[in-house]
Amino acid sequence: MSFIVKRCLSTSTAKNAINNVTIIGGGLMGSGIAQVAAQAGNNVTIVEVNSDALKKADIGIAKSLERVGKKLHKDNPNDAKNFVEQIRSRINGSTDTKSAVQDADLVVEAIVENMKVKHDLFKTLDQAAPQKTIFASNTSSLSITEISSVTNRKDRFGGLHFFNPVPMMKLLEVVRTENTSDETFNAMWNWGKAIGKTCIKCKDTPGFVVNRLLVPYLSEAIKMVERGDASAEDIDIAMKLGAGYPMGPLELADYVGHDTTKFILDGWHEKFPDNPLFEPTKILEKFVKEGKLGRKSGEGFYKYN
């Protein structure tokens, strides 16, 4: 990843085609989104809060690309290496939000799951980005309509909800609000397909499709541990062997990250105060306080190397 924002020539000249993509936030999700966009030939810029965070994103992307490269070029380590370098060369890093969106056809926001922080960001982006730029949020649980409310481009705003790990998960939820124009929705949809995802259309309802079902499930699993109904290990074994999930719910909560999980549950508790499923849990509070954010920090319900 180069730290200077520079643009290559567009890889396509089709009208409304998305070639230049800026991803705000290079954490778990942003780095995955950057990777798949670059793999599809986009010129990608990742914006992060500082150069250490950019470096972390670059290392994560390189590791993931190595896994992909090894599979694509099983018998030729040199080709695998070239593949990794070629994709990485399409990704630039920046800590300057305003300059990073100057040429953007699409901006995908993947920062912390907090409405105020997202509002502050989108106010800045709306001032800095050209008129044509489409804005999308990768939010897990917040209203796209409410996020977009601080901008003057509500017709060019939608949701692009990816799944973790982005390079492996095939689904993309393409979310339209009452204000999203057909042109914007079609551009987001076509881009989703161009980067290799299977797209589904979603209205701007809480959790869209997947998280409307997944959040109560994960939340109940955490509450089961808290009540002492069963151990985290046994619940995970149960859901893998008894329901065919690739990961158990506590493994998955570790995978998502407990800061994000807590943000989601706290937000939904505020929104649905009568639903006991979203009431705060001591376990999550303790995890976040102690920096045990799951796999990304090395410890959560389980320990990771």
Ligand SMILES: CCCCCCCC(=O)CC(=O)SCCNC(=O)CCNC(=O)[C@H](O)C(C)(C)COP(=O)(O)OP(=O)(O)OC[C@H]1O[C@@H](n2cnc3c(N)ncnc32)[C@H](O)[C@@H]1OP(=O)(O)O
């Ligand atoms: C309470 C509130 C909570 C709300 C949460 C909201 C969060 C959201 O908004 C929405 C979400 O994203 S929810 C999370 C959705 N993700 C899942 O459910 C993942 C479930 N796990 C899996 O699919 C597999 O365990 C998985 C694919 C991850 C790994 O597979 P395995 O377990 O078989 O492990 P591996 O053998 O290591 O990997 C299998 C193949 O995948 C490749 N791979 C894995 N990670 C990769 C990555 N990051 N980059 C590139 N390649 C990757 C790996 O190389 C391997 O490939 P093969 O060698 O060909 O099998």
Ligand SMILES: NC(=O)C1=CN([C@@H]2O[C@H](COP(=O)(O)OP(=O)(O)OC[C@H]3O[C@@H](n4cnc5c(N)ncnc54)[C@H](O)[C@@H]3O)[C@@H](O)[C@H]2O)C=CC1
């Ligand atoms: N973790 C998951 O499984 C999923 C998360 N999401 C959503 O994606 C978003 C990001 O989540 P994660 O990647 O998991 O979080 P993360 O904590 O791994 O990454 C967030 C990144 O954003 C950066 N950041 C914060 N404020 C910024 C700003 N103003 N400008 C630039 N960078 C900034 C942080 O430094 C951090 O690296 C959230 O809205 C979350 O709900 C969506 C799908 C799945």
